[in-house]
Amino acid sequence: MNLDERLNPTEKRAAYSLALLFALRMxxxxxxxxxxxxxxxxxxxFSPLWVGFAIGAYGLTQAMFQIPMGWLSDKVGRKPIIFLGLSIFAFGSVVAATADSIYGIALGRALQGMGAIASTVMALxxxxxxxxxRAKVMAFIGVSIGLSFAASLVLGPILSAYLGLSGLFWLIAVLSLFAMFVVQFAVPSADSKAPSGEVSANSKQMLELLKHPQLLRLxxxxxxxxxxxxxxxxxxxxxLLDAGLNxxxxxxxxxPAxxxxxxxxxxxxxxxxxxNQQRAFFIFAISLLLFANALLLINGSSVWVLGVILAVFFVGFNYxxxxxxxxxSNLCPPGNKGAALGVFSTSQFLGAFIGGSSAGVLYTAGGANLVxxxxxxxxxxxIVVSLGLRAQSGIKSYSLTISSPDQPASILEKLQVLPGVVEAVVIASDxxxxxxxxxxxFELARALDLVRAA
Structure with a gap:
């Protein structure tokens, strides 16, 4: 196998250490x-209303600070911003740990969200x-998040039984400090930056992408x-409490779920x-979430039934x-991945905020079934929105460095006629x-030869 097809030692170290960092944080x-x-x-x-706000507060501040923190990391460096974000997250955890009211917990959660480092870690x-x-490293980090989610659902109830809610927040603060240790001693330092289009959320690009019908669906x-x-x-x-499970x-x-x-x-x-049926399976997965919520309306009072419902839900969710x-990555225009992921991440965290806050309001007003x-x-x-999804199979994006960017039009013309090239964009300033x-x-070697010869 060609060495270029494998992770080199720096990439392996980056994949392992950043995956651990994400796992600790999440x-x-x-x-x-x-x-x-x-x-x-x-x-x-305490009330279900304020529980919802406390759970969702993190998403609101994440949505507000994710892009500014990523932008700041472009200016002052990745690691300093990661340290800053982890420090803010740890401080928010301490505020929540010492709180004796649900309002203090909500404040601590909001402070935790202000330590928004996901975009900066991905940029690093x-x-x-x-x-x-790059896709392999990102996939490794993605797997760590999924495993962290699965483990946390199990560990949370077990640890809380011994530590209490305050003790759990103290543990989270300690995990943040350990994450700083990982950043300092395990994560490699970057000698260069990836192309800005790969990692940066440019505001002008973001406004353009808000008009992209396929990305809006996502x-x-x-x-x-x-x-x-x-x-x-x-x-x-x-x-679960109503079903008789302590x-x-x-x-x-x-x-088990x-x-x-x-x-x-x-x-x-x-x-x-x-x-090659990604859209059909995508809609099927959404239908599983729909089916799980419908089952909750029919029979949500048995522990066994709730376990089955959660299993159905998580099959769809994880997919x-x-x-x-x-x-x-498949659908965003070339050179706009950073901006596309900026809009995507903001949408994700806003969803978490509105999900928590609206569930608290609806549960208070009409119970769990209304949620x-x-x-x-x-x-x-x-599901209706996804019917118009037009994802292409077998599509991949590349960003290649130009040794001599004096003739972007000429380079672009040569690349566009290569077999397999769907779109090509040259950013001379980058x-x-x-x-x-x-x-x-597509043959990557041919494209690399053209770029090097330019």
Whole structure:
């Protein structure tokens, strides 16, 4: 195998260390989702309404600060901003740990969200990897997030039974400090930056992408996905308690549901790719979320039924969570990946905020079933929106550095006639050419020869 087809030592170290960083960071967030509604009941001012706001507050500040923190990392460096974000996150965790009211918890959660480093970490991953290997590094990080989510749903109820809600926040603060240790001693330092189009959320580009009908479908999708997920975990702990399952045993439902969902989700991804039926399976996965919420309306009072419902839900959720970023890369115009992911991430965190806050309001007004009806309505809209999805199979994006950017028109003309090239854009100021290609027809070596000879 050609060495260029493998991760080099720096890329391996970046993949492992940044995956660990993400896992530590996300575990602190995910562990709270299944327990806040249960263990927060002794707090001053506790109500389902404020539980929803406390869970969703993180998403609001993430949506507000994600892009500015990414932009700042372009100016002052990746690692300083990651340290800053982790420090803010740790401070928010301490505020929540010392709070004796649900209002203090909500404030701590909002502060946690202000330490918005996801875009900066992804930018650092891009800086530390060659374009040909970047997708592998990103995929490694994505897997770590999924595993962290699965583990946290189980560990959250178990640890909360021993530590309490305050102790869990203290543990999260400690995990943040350990994450700083990982950044300092395990994460490589970048000698160069990836092309800005790969990682930066340019405001002008973002406004243009808001008019892109295919990307808007995906932005609505990730908004709805995280809204429905967050809303579910505002009410699911109450449902399990009503079904007679003690809080410390909730993990006994979450663990089998998550494991079963992973076992069933992977074959769906493989079959969809082999049959080139991504849109059909995408809509099927949304339908699973819809079916799970419909089952909650029919019979949401049995522990066994709730376990089955969660398994069905997570099959759909995990499939969609894995598919959406890949579709963004597939559909975004060349050289606009950073801006496209900026809009995508903002939509995701806004969904989490509105999911938590709206679920709290609806649960207070009409109970858990009203939350399920709300989710069903949004999922039906998502299915209709997704009918117009036009994702292309076998499409991949490349960004190549131009050694001599004096004749961008000439370079562009030569690249556009190469077999398999769908779109090509040259950014002379960035010394970069962006390509979108059909993988079966495109030969990267030929493109590299043209770029080097320019």
């Amino acid at each position: 575990a602190g967030l995910f562990m709270l989702m299944p327990v806040l509604a249960v263990y927060g009941q002794e707090l001053v001012g 991953a891009a800086d530390l990897s060659r374009e040909t290997q 932005d609505w999708g990730v908004f709805t996905l995280h809204l429905v997920l967050t809303a579910l975990f505002v009410v699911m702990p109450f449902r 809080a410390e045993n909730h993990w006994q439902v979450y663990l 998550v494991l079963i969902s992973f076992v069933l989700m992977v074959p769906l991804l493989i079959i969809a790719a082999k049959r 969609l969570e894995a598919s959406l970023p890949a579709l963004i 399920s009806w709300f989710a069903i309505a949004l999922l039906i809209i998502w 010394n970069t050419v962006y390509l979108k290609v059909k993988t079966k027809e």
